[in-house]
Amino acid sequence: MRILVAEDTRAAGWSPVGDLRRNGHRTVVVGTGHAAVTACRQADLVLLDLRLPDLDGLEVCRRIRETTRVPVIALTDAATGIERVLALRAGADDCLDKPCTFQELLARIEALARRSGPGAGPLPAVGPMTLGPLHIDTGAREVRVSGAPVALTRKEFDLLHGLARHAGSVVGRQHLMREVWRLDEGVGVRASRTLDTHVSSLRRKLGHGEWIRSARGVGFQLALEPTGAAAAARPRTSPPRGVLVAVSDADTRTALVSQLRRHGCHARACGTGAEALAVHEAFDLLLVNAQLPDMDGVEVCRRVRAVGDMPVIAITAPGRTLDRILFLRAGADDCVAHQDDPRELLARAEAVLRRARSDRPRPRGSALRRGRLRLDTTTGGVRFADRAVRLTRKEFELLHRLASEPRTVHARARLIADIWGAGAGCPGSGPGSGPGSRPGSGRTLDTHVSAVRSKIGLPGLIVTVRGVGFRFGEA
Template identity: 50%
Template sequence: MRILLVERDQRLARCVAADLRRQGYEVDQAARGGEALRSCRQADMVLLDLSLPDLPGPHVCRDIRAIADVPVLALSGDRTEATRVRALRAGADDCLDKPFGFRELVARIEAIMRRAGAARPPETAPVPDLPVTTDAAARVARVGERELSLTEKEFDLLHLLVSRPGTVVSREEIMAKVWGAPWNSRSRTVDTHVGSLRKKLGHDEWIATVRGVGFRFAPTGHPAPAGPIEVPVRAGGSGRRAARPQKTAPLSVVLAS
C-alpha cells in the first residue's frame, strides 16, 4: 500500500514516514499542495497536513478528491472543531489532531481503507475525452486550446463539474465544496456562477440544470441529464416554463407458464 504524506514540517514528516515504512507501507512525501496534486493519483491514501505553505489545506483536499479516487486523512495542527468541519466538508474521510500517537494514526488508516474497500465498485467506467479540461495544480481551465479567464470560485465550480462528467452534482454539494457553506434555497450564488461559466465556455448546453437537484456537465456527444430540465424564460415571458413530461415506453408483461 502506497501512502502520500503531505506535511510542511519536514522533521515530523521524516519521523512519520520512517515509522510507516517499518509497518510495511510505501511512502511518498510532499511539502506543498501543488506537489500533492501532482502525486495523488499514484497513492492508495493521502495523509494531508491542513497548514500547507502554498495552498489552503481544505482546497487541496477538495481538488484531490476531484481528480483522484483516493481516501484522504486530514491532519490538523490547530485542534479546532471549525478546522475539522472544513476538512470533512472538503471531502476528507477523517481528521486527526496533532500531536497524535502513531498507533492511532495506523488504526485510522486501516479503518479508512476498510471503508474505502467496501464502498469501491468492482469496475470503474473510463472517463471520456472532454472538450473542457481543468488543471487543479496550475488552476487553469481550457476549452480545446483556448484558456479561460475564470475567477477563483468559477474555476472551483467548473473543476468540480468537469471532474464528474454525466453526474448530477447537487446545489448542496456545490455550496459545501466550493464555498464551504450550507446551501440556502433563497440564494442565487450557484446559479449566477453557472450562468457566468456558460457564457465563458461558449456553449450554454454544456452545463445542464437538473430541476430541483443541481447541475450536470454534459458536453456535446455525451448523455443528456435524466429528468426534466429548466428552460430559461425569454424576455417578456411571465414565468418559468413547465417542464416537459418525458415519454415512457409501453410496459409489456410476460407471464411464465
C-alpha cells in the same frame, strides 16, 4: 500499502512516517501541497497535514478529490473542531488531531482501506456536463441553455466550467482567480474586480442571474445540480436519509435525534443492541455507542458488519482512544466524541456515506424504466407515476435487482446473498429464524419486500413465487 505523507518537512514535530515504515507500509514524503497533488495518483492513501508552506491544506484536499478517489486522512493541530469539519467538507475521508497514537491512526487507515478497494483510482473522465437546462461541452467549449447556444469569451467559459465542476458548493475567489487567470495568492483589488465583472457578464449571458450565487467575502456558487455522467463521476455529499441512533443514555439519544432532524435527516432512536440489530437494515447509517444495556456496542458493530456493508459511526467518550480502536477493528467506518460539534458529526456521516456510495458498483445506465416505475441508478431516486418514492438503500437494491430481470424468478437465498452479503445465511434456517431473526435472514427479505410494495402503493409490483422466491410484476 503505498502511503503518501504530505507534511512540512522543514518543521520539527510529530510525524507518523517512521512507524508506518516499521509496520511494512511504503511511504513517500512530500513537503508541499503542489507535490501532494501531483503524487496522489500513485498512492493508495494520503496523509495530509493541513499546515503546508505553499497551499492551504483544504485547497490541496479539494484538488486531490477533483482527480482521484484515493482516501485522504487530514491531520490538524487546530485548537477547535471547525478545521475538521472544513476538511471533511473539502473531501477528506477522515480527520485526526495530531499528535495521535499510532495504533489509532493505523486502525483508521485500515477502516478506509476496507471501503476503498479498486474504486480508489482516478475518477472517470467527464465530457459534456449537463446541469438542468445548462449544457457545457468541454471538448468543443460550447454552452447551451435549454438548447440555445450562448456565446462566451474564453475566460467566461473557463469560469463557468470551474463553477460547474463544483456545482452546489461555494468556490473561493482565490481558487477561481488561480484556476482561470493563473494568479497566485495575494492578488490585488484590480484582479478581484475582474472576477466580479466576469461573473456579472456570465449571469447576463446565461439569462438566469440566480444560477450564480455570491457568498459574501468567500466566493461563488453555481446553484444547479449535475445530471448524467457528471453526476456519476462527482463524489456525492448529502445528509444521510435515514439514521439509526443506538445509544444507551436517553438524554443523549434525544439530543442526537433532534440535531440530526434539524439538519434534514430522518432519525430514529433505540436503546438496546437487540433492537438495533433487528431494524438497522431499514436505515442508511448506524450511530452506536460502547455501553448498551444488553450488549457491548463493539459487538453490535461486529454483527452488523458480518451481514453487510452498512456504514457505522461509533460514538465514544472523549479521550477513550482504546474504545475508538476497538470499534474500528470491529468494522466501524469512523468514530466521534459524543459532545463534539453536531456539524462535525454530520460532516463525518457525509464522508462515510460518500465512501460507501463510491465503493458500490453502479448498475449500467443512468435510469431503468418499467412501465410507470423509474429507477435512477445514479442517485438512487425512485419515481412511480411521476410521484417520488423514498426507499432505503437495501430496498432500492432489491427493487432494482428484480426490475433489471423482470422475467426471472429470483431465489430467496440468492437475493439474500447478493444484497446482504454472502455471509447472510439461508432464509429461515438455523438458530434465530423466528420473529427475532438476525439481519440478512428470510424474515428480513420478506420485510423489505413488504415495505417496497407498501411505499410504491402497488401490491402486484413484486410477485411471490411460493417455495422459490420473488419476481417483478406489473408497474
